[in-house]
Amino acid sequence: MAAALATCDMASLVEAVRLARGWSQADLARTVGYSQSWVSRVVNGQQSLTLNQVREVCERLGIPVHLLRFAPASPVSTPSVASRPPAASAAGRTKGAGPTRRRDFTKAVALAAFPLPSASAVGDIHELTAATLRAITGGQRRLDASAPSRDLVKAALAHLELSSRTLLRARQTPFLTEVAAATSEAAGFAAWLHADMGDAGSARMFYRRAVEHARQSEDVLLAVYMLGSLAIFEVDSEDPVLGLQLAHEATRRLGDGAHPTARAWLSCVRALAHAGLGDVSAAQRELGRAEAAVERSDNTEPPWPWVFPFDSAKVAGYRALAAVRLHRPHEARTAFSEAFATMSPAPKQRSMLMVELASVHADAGDVDEAFRLAAEALHTGAAYRSEKVVNRVRRFRREYRGPYARCVAELDEQLTSLVTGRLRL
Template identity: 85%
Template sequence: MPQREGTLPVDFWNRPAVAAALATCDMATLVEAVRLARGWSQADLARTVGYSQSWVSRVVNGQQSLTLDQVREVCERLGIPIHLLRFAPANPVPAPSTASRPPAADAAGRTKGAGPTRRRDFTKAVALATLSLPNASAVGEVHEGTATALRDITGNQRRLDASSPSRDLVKAALAHLDLSSRTLLRARKTPFATEVAAVTSEAAGFAAWLHADMGDTGSARLFYHRAVEHAHQSEDALLAIYMLGSLALFETDSEDPALGLRLAQEASRKLGDGAHPTARAWLSCVCALGHAALGDVSAAQRELSRAENAAERSDNTEPPWPWVFRFDAAKVAGYRALAAVRLRRPYEARAAFFEAFATASPAPKQQSILMVELASAHADAGDVDEAFRLASEALHMGASYRSEKVVNRVRRFRREYRGPQARCVNALDDQLACLVTGRLRL
């Protein structure tokens, strides 16, 4: 009995002739290519697919059209990836005109004048059209391309987040998370379960990010917990650490720095020795923010120094997934500025902000958050006009993007200000009042 497994080259399905046959559902070429690659005779091939040698010969020579069931059966027995099959004629047929009309059909519906090639193409088209319809064997199929397709959706939504209000994205993000979660249930007993769990974790993390921006901290916390849970299911230790660190950062921003610091330290312990510099630098910065929010100057400075050392390492080049960008000195400077604001060190904060902004231009919503932080540094330094100019600009940007997170940061900035009631202060108060009354809308 011929062997079905283990004999096809790794790049077999990507070879030009084979890929073209998959793209046109050319079963004759595919069957013959598999036979030759495995060194079979036509008799071997016939025994494998369970048909006569004469039938196989007609298929290989393009004289035998296959029914839908036969396409499925042959693909299964030869290991042909059925989800890659497509129907796309190599030479598109021109649209009929008054000078050239399609052949007429007889009373039985058969096309007059249609030769074997036309009939074979029609059979392929019908078979592939039927393959795309829901049926017992195809519905819910999870394969090697499923996780990539889901991840692409999350990536595109993240790119839209840079220029779109979270409220405009959240319904689509939740629908995608629901799709990913349902796909994960179907993938449980497949070899692709861990990959689908990873992309479901990413989708949950993005949903958490959007809810945090909308000021819905309860839902954000729920989705971050789901992201951590699915990351553990993915068996990707680095993804689990990333999601745990993201939850730590969220808790620190949500004014529970003690919890945020504990979570960040747990993530750091799990990271262990030999971790990628980007992961090490980012987690050290998250820990630094927790220490700074608790007023521990020396611990915050120590973590920031670790982050700088990691960011400057020569092997800090391509970032590990799920990090997208390398965590460089400019990003560390941004976290140093945020820590300095929390430690009430305005001059250090302003210098670090200028260093961070010198080489990077963050997305509008993130820029608004940083502007409020910079406003706090200016206010602590006594530069009230500049502080309230920055806060006012951040408020307008936050209202434009309907970001409750930005607006709440501006409100907190105003509540914490204890200086004189200057004209710029009154102007910001008027803007906040307009926001409440609806004259400045979220």
């Protein structure tokens, strides 16, 4: 390990970490967020890493980047900042190395030229650092209610990069867990934006980062929240089996005696997964648990990271979504009415609910109202350039098996206009 750090030999370094932790290559791939084939190429010296990839892999494996140094190719006992030889001397020692080692040396030169955090460079991390990072994420979330995700995503990714770099500098400070929590929030928001843009692969990657940083924060509720959010994402991506597994893992981590808000929310997440699997009794059992939890006297101020109270209206919203998946239109309409009586969702969220409600009306035979709602949701999705909303309208249209009425033809024309550019996304 010391020799690999001293020579910036990423292939040996990654393999040493894998062996030390008893991981398979698949475990390692999940941890660093890349495919198993990519990890195999790195370990075998067939894959060069960019500077950003070196930073990213080190961060996810818990390797302090400042320990990567130049040194002789022969083994060394302890990596030391003071033992780093001049670049010219290091270059001379790489002449006999193979192409992989020369590529690693080139990456090490890039790392040396780039200002890296050192073990002592922690003076800029203080008690307000995490709060400042969280305030930025909070401001971006507020903008999400009225701005297209594509307009926000560059700023969100830049903020996540800032948070990640700050987390690296915070490793040797007492503020590590707080900064990790702030970085988890930033990653979770990046995942949310990519999901709205229809980029499921990136959304899944950022959700995994959010879960990992939440683990680093040592905040159980934050870890549960991020796992539950990933579970909802997988259910929405039509993988209720994985969603249910993630929800069960979040429940296991939550344990007994947790705040009623957390317990009710997780019950609702499990209900959606069961509904996606067509299990009526399991979904209703979970919703019953959620209703009992929100009625408890100690369900007052929601615990962070929940911002708003989780009450009976929120449970009604989940009951409606579950009923849609279970094709129970009358139950869904009743639950939607109860939920909308007190909720005032943001435009994109409202559009998603409108498509769900459109499915309810279609199942009940109210075709005109179903397609009116779908068309309104489509226009909002186009206005906010939300692929998530548009794709949900497309799925609604694909699943419709009723008569080809005029309202159906009109929605088809609008979807065609969207594809041809006459209705812009």
